[in-house]
Amino acid sequence: DVKVTQSSRYLVKRTGEKVFLECVQDMDHENMFWYRQDPGLGLRLIYFSYDVKMKEKGDIPEGYSVSREKKERFSLILESASTNQTSMYLCASSPAGAGLHEQYFGPGTRLTVT
Amino acid sequence: DQQVKQNSPSLSVQEGRISILNCDYTNSMFDYFLWYKKYPAEGPTFLISISSIKDKNEDGRFTVFLNKSAKHLSLHIVPSQPGDSAVYFCAASANSNSGYALNFGKGTSLLVTP
Numbered sequence: 001d002v003k004v005t006q007s008s009r010y011l012v013k014r015t016g017e018k019v020f021l022e023c024v025q026d027m028d029h030e031n032m033f034w035y036r037q038d039p040g041l042g043l044r045l046i047y048f049s050y051d052v053k054m055k056e057k058g059d060i061p062e063g064y065s066v067s068r069e070k071k072e073r074f075s076l077i078l079e080s081a082s083t084n085q086t087s088m089y090l091c092a093s094s095p096a097g098a099g100l101h102e103q104y105f106g107p108g109t110r111l112t113v114t
Numbered sequence: 115d116q117q118v119k120q121n122s123p124s125l126s127v128q129e130g131r132i133s134i135l136n137c138d139y140t141n142s143m144f145d146y147f148l149w150y151k152k153y154p155a156e157g158p159t160f161l162i163s164i165s166s167i168k169d170k171n172e173d174g175r176f177t178v179f180l181n182k183s184a185k186h187l188s189l190h191i192v193p194s195q196p197g198d199s200a201v202y203f204c205a206a207s208a209n210s211n212s213g214y215a216l217n218f219g220k221g222t223s224l225l226v227t228p
Contacts, residue, residue, distance in 0.1 A: 042220035101207045105157030
């Protein structure tokens, strides 16, 4: 079974703090993704990576950065957390290759910025 | 602009009846479609998918129908069970972006009542 783990299930941070969200997958997948989920807005893509040290902006990258130093690990960084970044953050991974579309999600991190 | 639309934010169905969840898309390049199910405080889990070369795919109680000319797909759950109560996300991908980002709808919250 594919396993995607996220470092924290719940996190509370103060405005202005630097926040690191970690994601690890154990299936040697090439692609990794960060989404945020908000009520009424569905899943919105923040950043994704298709290889080590590679990153691509998604639909809402502002206020975020990412790091992928190892294939299995993809980190999301909030440089200076703000209250509008309170959300559920979801990490996903998928294999590369034609016809391979399914993404496998972690359990999510519920981040609250006060 | 939202390329995948789920126009019904919620749906309530009696146990044993059919649940029909609808999804529309605007991008004619999409050629692969997926449904994900999400329980509160958990990550989405893959449910069923369909390629654009098919118009129907069935897996147990779940069937997805695709109408390419109408750019419409639907998920049928028969018979519905209380454990099916969750948020369902429709997602789409273009084969040229295989393994890359999925475009998600905003989700439909399904409640199956006993």
